[in-house]
Amino acid sequence: MAAKVVTVTSGKGGVGKTTATANLGVALARLGKKVVLIDADVGLRNLDIVMGLENRIVYDLVDVIEGRCQLRQAMIKHKQFPDLFLIPAAQTRDKTAVSPADMIQITDKLRPEFDFILIDSPAGIERGFRNAVASADEVLIVTNPEVSAVRDADRIIGLLEANNKGPAKLILNRVNPDMVKRGEMMSADDVTDILAIKLIGIVPEDEHVIPASNSGVPVTLNENSKAGQAFRNIARRLTGENVPFMTLQESGGFFQRLARLFSGQGE
Amino acid sequence: MSGFFDRMFGRSSSKSSSSLAKERLQFILVHDRINLPPERMEAMKAEILAVISKYVAVDQDNVDIALQQRNRDSLIVAEIPFSQSKDSTDEAKRRLGQDMDTPRSDQSGTVDEADDF
Numbered sequence: 461m462a463a464k465v466v467t468v469t470s471g472k473g474g475v476g477k478t479t480a481t482a483n484l485g486v487a488l489a490r491l492g493k494k495v496v497l498i499d500a501d502v503g504l505r506n507l508d509i510v511m512g513l514e515n516r517i518v519y520d521l522v523d524v525i526e527g528r529c530q531l532r533q534a535m536i537k538h539k540q541f542p543d544l545f546l547i548p549a550a551q552t553r554d555k556t557a558v559s560p561a562d563m564i565q566i567t568d569k570l571r572p573e574f575d576f577i578l579i580d581s582p583a584g585i586e587r588g589f590r591n592a593v594a595s596a597d598e599v600l601i602v603t604n605p606e607v608s609a610v611r612d613a614d615r616i617i618g619l620l621e622a623n624n625k626g627p628a629k630l631i632l633n634r635v636n637p638d639m640v641k642r643g644e645m646m647s648a649d650d651v652t653d654i655l656a657i658k659l660i661g662i663v664p665e666d667e668h669v670i671p672a673s674n675s676g677v678p679v680t681l682n683e684n685s686k687a688g689q690a691f692r693n694i695a696r697r698l699t700g701e702n703v704p705f706m707t708l709q710e711s712g713g714f715f716q717r718l719a720r721l722f723s724g725q726g727e
Numbered sequence: 728m729s730g731f732f733d734r735m736f737g738r739s740s741s742k743s744s745s746s747l748a749k750e751r752l753q754f755i756l757v758h759d760r761i762n763l764p765p766e767r768m769e770a771m772k773a774e775i776l777a778v779i780s781k782y783v784a785v786d787q788d789n790v791d792i793a794l795q796q797r798n799r800d801s802l803i804v805a806e807i808p809f810s811q812s813k814d815s816t817d818e819a820k821r822r823l824g825q826d827m828d829t830p831r832s833d834q835s836g837t838v839d840e841a842d843d844f
Contacts, residue, residue, distance in 0.1 A: 644744055654749060
């Protein structure tokens with residue numbers, strides 16, 4: 461077995477990197493894959509809490525690097541999926557405690573035992589980002605259909621290309637189909653036109669996401685969640701399966717239907 | 728008022744904010760990608776025109792120098808028509824003479840200060 465190392469990054473903070481990493485990890489584990497997640501956001505760890513594993517941490521990534529524990533000891537097994545593990549970031553240290561070479565060493569040790577190694581990158585384009593992409597075979601860029609997030613995603617794409625880490629793939633997160641329909645939000649086509657990279661998933665804005673992280677159970681385990689479905693689809697695409705993009709149908713509010721009736725655009 | 732009705736009925740106005748977002752992003756990303764902010768681009772355009780005007784008269788009103796994007800590659804596309812009339816050739820010579828004699832007003836201050844060091 462030789463794992464594929466997939467790094468989830470974004471440039472801008474708060475676009476849903478950690479949520480995406482947690483959900484893809486769980487979704488891949490559900491597909492029967494052996495998965496380890498690495499939180500590379502040293503100093504601002506969050507993947508543990510989103511996964512509901514924050515109470516099980518004994519050792520972290522920096523403990524491994526500095527030789528205070530074996531790699532095995534820092535790997536927390538998921539409650540529900542025995543083949544899903546998390547290596548948490550250190551909370552009391554900063555990004556300089558880890559180097560790109562450290563990340564390559566750790567992922568090389570993990571590769572023979574897993575199908576997927578998912579790395580949650582910190583925001584920004586500094587050391588933490590360089591650590592996170594150092595050993596990546598594939599990079600997923602999370603962005604929102606919003607000018608600042610798209611601009612930062614473009615910066616990341618440029619940096620990855622300059623370092624021969626491209627071509628990255630795009631996860632467009634928090635898409636509101638009604639707003640797209642009204643011309644108040646850029647569509648997936650708009651964003652891929654601008655960034656000129658391939659899309660691997662469109663995740664709709666979904667009220668199930670926050671309750672899911674509230675309880676530490678990634679939303680992809682909720683069968684009723686559209687965002688959860690979108691993450692399950694991305695996971696299948698990561699395994700090489702060809703999954704068509706889901707159609708984000710509009711909810712069709714009363715006034716919109718009325719307007720369409722009057723303007724003769726009935727569908 | 729029509730904007731109010733447009734919003735009420737979920738109708739998109741003549742120019743939606745999403746297409747505005749796309750246009751603004753496309754403009755700024757061309758500059759971001761080659762690390763040439765719009766203000767530096769303006770300075771470069773002025774310099775390109777000054778060089779060309781040294782040799783031929785340029786139809787200043789119809790100059791078009793812009794950055795373009797083809798996939799993720801950037802290029803500069805310049806359309807610089809020459810001026811036909813002899814008058815404007817003389818004009819170009821006269822202007823060039825001026826440029827040679829007097830430093831550009833926006834730079835003169837810094838040049839003087841630099842000389843003091």
